[in-house]
Every structure is written in structure tokens, then in C-alpha cells.
Amino acid sequence: MTKTNAPQFKELARELLGKILGFKECLPQTLDGLVAAASVSRLSKGEALALRGQPFDVLGLILQGSLETRIINPDGHRHLISFLQPGDVVGIISVLDGLGHVNDLIAHGSNTVVLRIPGHIVRAFRQQDPGLGRAFELQLAFRSRLLHERLAADSGMPIRARVARLLLTLASLYGEQRPGGLVLKIKVSQADLADWLGVSRQSVNTVLQPLTAQETIRVSYSTFTIVDAEGLRQLAQL
Numbered sequence: 001m002t003k004t005n006a007p008q009f010k011e012l013a014r015e016l017l018g019k020i021l022g023f024k025e026c027l028p029q030t031l032d033g034l035v036a037a038a039s040v041s042r043l044s045k046g047e048a049l050a051l052r053g054q055p056f057d058v059l060g061l062i063l064q065g066s067l068e069t070r071i072i073n074p075d076g077h078r079h080l081i082s083f084l085q086p087g088d089v090v091g092i093i094s095v096l097d098g099l100g101h102v103n104d105l106i107a108h109g110s111n112t113v114v115l116r117i118p119g120h121i122v123r124a125f126r127q128q129d130p131g132l133g134r135a136f137e138l139q140l141a142f143r144s145r146l147l148h149e150r151l152a153a154d155s156g157m158p159i160r161a162r163v164a165r166l167l168l169t170l171a172s173l174y175g176e177q178r179p180g181g182l183v184l185k186i187k188v189s190q191a192d193l194a195d196w197l198g199v200s201r202q203s204v205n206t207v208l209q210p211l212t213a214q215e216t217i218r219v220s221y222s223t224f225t226i227v228d229a230e231g232l233r234q235l236a237q238l
Contacts, residue, residue, distance in 0.1 A: 001041050001049070004113070009040045012063050013115040016087045021142060022135030023089075030129040034059075038117040043107035049114060050091070056101040057119035060090040065112030066186060069103045070195075080195040082146075083108060083186050085174065092136050095119045108186075157237070162197050163207040164236035167217065171226050180218070180225055187222040211235075 017023045017031045040063070043049060050056040052071060062084055069081040069090075081103055084090065094101050126132045149169060157165075175182040190208065194201040211217045216232055218225040226232060 001043050001047055004040050004042050006040070009063050009113060009115070010035055010038075013038065013040075013061055016061060016063070020087050020089070022138035023132075026131040026135055027129045030125050030132055033125055034117050034121065035115070037121040038115045041114050041116055043112045043114065045107055045110040045112075047107045047112075049105040049107065050094075050101040050103075051105075052103050053100040056091055056094045057098070058091050059095050059117040059119065059122045060105075061115040061117075062086050062088050062090070063113040063115055065107065065109035067105045067112060067114075068108045069105055071103050078195045079198065080192055083174070083188070085186065089139060090114075091119075092139055095122050096136065159197075159199060159203050160207045160235055161237045162199075163193065163204060164211075164232050166193060166196060167224065167226065168229070168232055168236055170224070171229070175226070178225075181227040182225065182229060184224045184226075188224060189222045 014031060014035045017026075017035065018028075023031065041049075043065075049060065049067060050058075063086055065086075067084040067088075067090070069084060071079045071081065073079055084105075090105055091101070093099075122132070126136075146169070149165075170184055170186075170188065171182050174185045176185050177183075190204050191201050194204045197204070208217070208219065211232075212219055214228075214231070216226075216228045216235075218227060
């Protein structure tokens with residue numbers, strides 16, 4: 001992880017903070033102060049921004065690239081939790097409770113850039129601007145809803161329904177409507193889907209093959225396009 005002083009990243013950070021859930025309601029001087037006190041770091045693919053259980057008294061904002069959030073199980077298997085994109089915030093829980101980070105944050109792309117705001121700066125502004133605390137609440141509430149949606153697709157459901165639900169969730173987060181369908185703006189491999197659901201890659205492939213044959217979805221170089229969203233919702237038992 002290396003620091004970068006490119007001023008355009010600070011400008012981008014201020015623009016993003018003014019748009020994202022909760023933070024856009026903060027006082028302008030609060031957002032200005034957070035960005036001014038921050039540093040900008042660049043990560044290579046596979047490099048860690050944070051590790052589960054280790055201190056991370058930093059509020060991070062992704063400016064470029066993406067991060068995968070994961071937990072490595074005792075047997076060494078990866079449990080993938082999510083991918084984070086520009087505009088996503090990390091580190092809220094650690095900044096609030098002072099404990100170690102709740103999962104690993106690993107650069108998913110080859111050129112990921114993150115704004116890093118020291119925790120003591122964040123807490124000082126929180127005392128001055130109640131809107132910052134409200135921003136934390138809204139961010140955590142949003143993530144809690146995503147978590148409960150995932151829990152609803154428990155392991156007792158057929159694997160095809162779980163895969164369909166995951167694709168629909170990813171589409172709601174990262175989908176972009178284009179002439180050919182709803183395209184996921186993030187690269188997702190079959191291995192990623194398998195680690196997300198805690199199943200084998202072969203099981204995921206068994207579900208994806210008929211979906212592509214029926215043109216419910218298209219897959220090309222880890223890019224998913226949802227062509228028939230209604231068909232996918234029926235498969236997902238929604």
C-alpha cells in the first residue's frame with residue numbers, strides 16, 4: 001500500500017461524500033474537514049487494506065477499483081461477503097467501538113485507491129455534527145438489511161434459487177441497464193459466487209449452464225448480464 005498525493009482524488013472524495021447515503025446530509029464543513037484530514041492510499045491486486053481482528057482505527061472511502069470483504073475459515077477456505085465499489089465506506093464499526101476490523105478488506109482490482117480518515121478525526125467531527133452519527137446509522141441499517149436478505153436465502157433452499165437470489169442482489173447493487181440487459185459493473189467469477197454461497201464451483205456451474213442456455217443471463221469474461229430479470233426472480237422464489 002502506497003500513499004498518493006494526486007489532488008484529483010481529494011476532489012473525487014469530496015464529491016462522493018456529498019452523494020452517498022447519510023453523509024450527503026452532513027454539514028458541508030464536516031465533509032470538507034474529513035477530506036482535508038485524510039490521506040489517499042493505492043493498493044495492488046490482492047493487497048490488504050485491513051485484516052480481521054487487527055486494529056483499524058480508520059474510516060475508509062473507496063475512490064477507485066474495488067475491495068472484496070472476506071473471512072478466511074479455519075480450514076483456509078474463503079467466505080466471500082461482498083465486493084465494495086467507489087463510494088462505499090469501510091471501517092465504521094472499528095471507528096465506533098475501537099476493536100479490530102470485522103473482516104478482511106482485500107484489493108480486488110489491480111489499481112484500487114482508498115481515502116483514509118483517522119478515527120480520532122472522525123470522532124471529533126461526530127461531536128460537532130450530529131449528522132455524521134446519523135450517517136453511520138443509515139449505513140449500518142442498509143448493511144443490516146442486505147445481511148438479512150442473504151440470511152433469507154438459507155442453505156435449505158435449492159442451490160438454483162440461492163444463485164438466482166445472489167445474482168439479483170448483485171444486480172441491485174452493481175447493475176447498469178444497457179440495451180442488452182442489466183450488466184453487473186463488477187467482475188464476478190464462478191469461484192466468487194461459490195465462495196459467496198459456501199458451495200462448490202461445480203454446483204454453481206450446474207446452475208449457470210441452463211440459465212445461459214435459456215438466455216436468462218449471459219456471461220462473458222466474468223461479466224454477468226441479466227437478460228430476463230422476471231425469469232430469474234421466479235427461479236429465486238421471490
